[in-house]
Amino acid sequence: MNEEPTIGIIGGSGWLGRSIALAMLDKAFVQPGALVLSNRSASNPLTSAKWSEVTVTSDNQALVERCEVVIVSVRPEQFAEVEICAENRLVISLMAGVSLEDVVQRTGSRQVIRAMANAAAEIGKSYTPWLATQQVSEEQKAFAQCLFETFGGADEVFSESHLNYLTALVGTGPAYPALLARSLFQHAVSSGLPPAIAQRASHAVVVQASQLIGNGRSVDELLQALISYRGVTAAGLDAMLASGFDKTIKAGLDSAASVASSMNPFAHSADTKEGPMTR
Structure with missing residues (x-):
């Protein structure tokens, strides 16, 4: 080369x-x-x-x-x-x-x-x-x-x-964090926060996480440090895990991986009327 x-x-x-x-x-x-x-x-x-x-x-x-x-x-x-x-x-x-x-x-x-x-x-x-x-x-x-x-x-x-x-x-890019941000936003609004503040707050949570993860601590170390205070954060994490947070993530990844492994990219080619495509 x-x-x-x-x-x-x-x-x-x-x-x-x-x-x-x-x-x-x-x-x-x-x-x-x-x-x-x-x-x-x-x-x-x-x-x-x-x-x-x-x-x-x-x-x-x-x-x-x-x-x-x-x-x-x-x-x-x-x-x-x-x-x-x-x-x-x-x-x-x-x-x-x-x-x-x-x-x-x-x-x-x-x-x-x-x-x-x-x-x-x-x-x-x-x-x-x-x-x-x-x-x-x-x-x-x-x-x-x-x-x-x-x-x-x-x-x-x-x-x-x-x-x-x-x-x-990882091929999904920002999709999973965006879904988390939307759930946080919707809950904040349903709790009475003005939408503009709810949006900035929920986005900040996701951005903060991306900046802290890998910044000298593993994910487990970061979670343990936050849980050890046994306060607000621990209560939130405990309730999420008890409600099946891990199972929900696993189900989503299993479904996405199944589609990724079985995709037929040529399935619709016969229906394509246009010439060679470049997006």
Whole structure:
């Protein structure tokens, strides 16, 4: 692999594709002239004038032919409409539920990495687990790890079952904390707080938690320290656990993991009337 390969993103105008493009540019991981994005309109989704050198095309195969690394960031059900031949390229798939073998078969590349980034890439905080085919070299793996670290943290995993589970756990991005924030907000409002104050207070709880967890203490140490006061916090935690908090979380993750493991991303392709999609 070249020290500074040209990188292409199919789906470069979508939320995730655009976030990754901006992160790589902001961190100088790739120079604007070595980045190619594809979307239907061939319009540059990176509005800043300083990124005007980024190439944008509506032709996915033209992107592939210009790049050594091809990132596929489209919705899983749209992948059936992305017709490319990417032999001898490193292909990085960001599509939930699309197996390594599916990507190999549809792209012609044997050097494939399947990764699960999430919406927190927009703020550089995505946690991205990834899995590689046997043909991906150690050099390519190191390159991919550095790429993922431009928009957060990353770990290599070694089975599709683990990646499917992590799709359910971290691929959801802010969804689980957002659900907690909404429940806190609704309870605060039902208790008589003005909605504006209830919203700020519930958001603060979630933000504070994200800042304290991992800040020199494990989760168990943090919980034990808070429970040991045997006051308001302990009463709240005890009641939540007694009401089945852990069971609710387990049920949600089990359900999400089951869907992630059984997704058929090509189920709706026959109903698609439009041409090759990039979001």
